[in-house]
Amino acid sequence: MYRTHTCGELTLKNNNEKVTLCGWVQRIRDKGGMIWLDLRDRYGITQLAFDEGSVDPSLISQVKTLGREYVVQIQGIVIERVSKNLNIPTGEIEIKVESIKVLNPSEIPPFTIEDNTDGGEELRMKYRYLDLRRNSLKKALFLRHQLSMETRNYLNNVGFLEVETPYLIKSTPEGARDFVVPSRMNEGEFYALPQSPQTFKQLLMIAGYDKYFQIVKCFRDEDLRADRQPEFTQIDCEMSFVEQEDVLNTFEGLIKHLFKKIKNIDLYEFPRMLYSDAMTYYGSDKPDIRKDKNNPNELGFVWILDFPMFEKDDEGNIQAVHHPFCSIKDEDKVKFMKGEDLLSIRAYSYDLVLNGYELSSGSIRIHEKMVQQKVFELLRVSKEDQKKKFGHMLEAFTYGAPPHGGFAPGIDRIVMILQNEPNIREVIAFPKTGEGRDLMMGSPDTISDKQLKELGIKIVK
Secondary structure, eight states: OOOSSOTTOOOGGGTTOEEEEEEEEEEEEEOSSEEEEEEEETTEEEEEEEETTTSOHHHHHHHTTOOTTOEEEEEEEEEEOSSOOTTSTTTTEEEEEEEEEEEEOOOOOSSOOSSSOSOOHHHHHHTHHHHTTSHHHHHHHHHHHHHHHHHHHHHHHTTOEEOOOOSSBOOOOSSSBOOEEEOSSSTTOEEEOOSOSHHHHHHHHHTTOOEEEEEEEEEOBSOOBTTBOSEEEEEEEEEESOOHHHHHHHHHHHHHHHHHHHHOOOOOOOOEEEHHHHHHHTSSSSOOGGGOTTOOOOOOEEEEEOOBSEEEOTTSOEEESSOTTBOBOGGGHHHHHHTOSGGGOBBSEEEEEETTEEEEEEEEBOOOHHHHHHHHHHTTOOHHHHHHHHHHHHHHTTTTOOOEEEEEEBHHHHHHHHTTOSOGGGGSSSOOOTTSOBTTTTBSOOOOHHHHHHHTOOOOO
């Protein structure tokens, strides 16, 4: 057994116990006659004490050879600290060390492993495995874990079933560029990584699994910013036999559950705002209502409802605001079927906004083949492309598709807000830079001519 306890659990209740600890050397303080060493693991820090007057001189000599981030195993006796540190759980005790063993030495780290580190962002991302030893990132990963567990608990208790969906799929237009993956076994053909499990979760509703969720990776090849990564994680959910109100109530309940369990915050009933009002009064579909003097709430939750179904792109062509699977509002269906006044047509689509960030997006979906074909027609998707890209879905609609709708909160953004972090990279274990690069792994990277030949790909410069 390498250790009997972690570096975060010993207290005065363990006084006089003989213990074995393992961890990393955080810092060493040599005061002349006494040496103190802070030993760190993921659970916390325990202070070790070496009294030069009462221990074997060889042990003192050994301690003086240690450096920061050495991995060591120590044995000793728990004693009460004279100068206590009540800011940490182990701050009332220290270990009178009897023996120490170096399990692995360490080079001098390229930056200090401290809360206020001297390492710049690029350096920390290159040595991310060292950066992850810092408390701020540990707290973010612990919080992500807790959020995922509480999400599963809540959704399980209200009848949702967790189902995994594929990562290697067909390229379909969903609002951003796809990441594509060449198929060796099918030369000249490509998979795409999913921007979301959109079509799969709708197919699960058609299959009769009326409450689905998964905590899933999504991929979008788009320009990055402080709150966006090329791969991100969302709580993907779908429900059958529901109207918009059912979906909003279910997932407002989820968000309230998460904030209560994780931050012990009792949230108020979320206000609602029409998209048109958000644009008129705030000039944004992601309004920060904390700036509204009539809003008394550190947290500005607001539902944005009745998004337009269509908008014009930079070239003046009609495109879907959210995606082409949103159901049309009943009041606008006549205009929709006639193809008239398209920019005024509203969808049963909704966003949850918090403090000016889009926390989640969702909609009631189209479940009728004729309506879905009409949307594709208005978006200039040819009948040939409809069959090629969405034939499986259109055919599924002919086999008893129920009314359904869903919601997909982004875990990264929730954690970013809960941690009060301005940059999403600080709450992801292994993120990409603003240029989409992994500085630690050195990706993206070239591949060998042999691999290119196997895939039937030629690089044209």
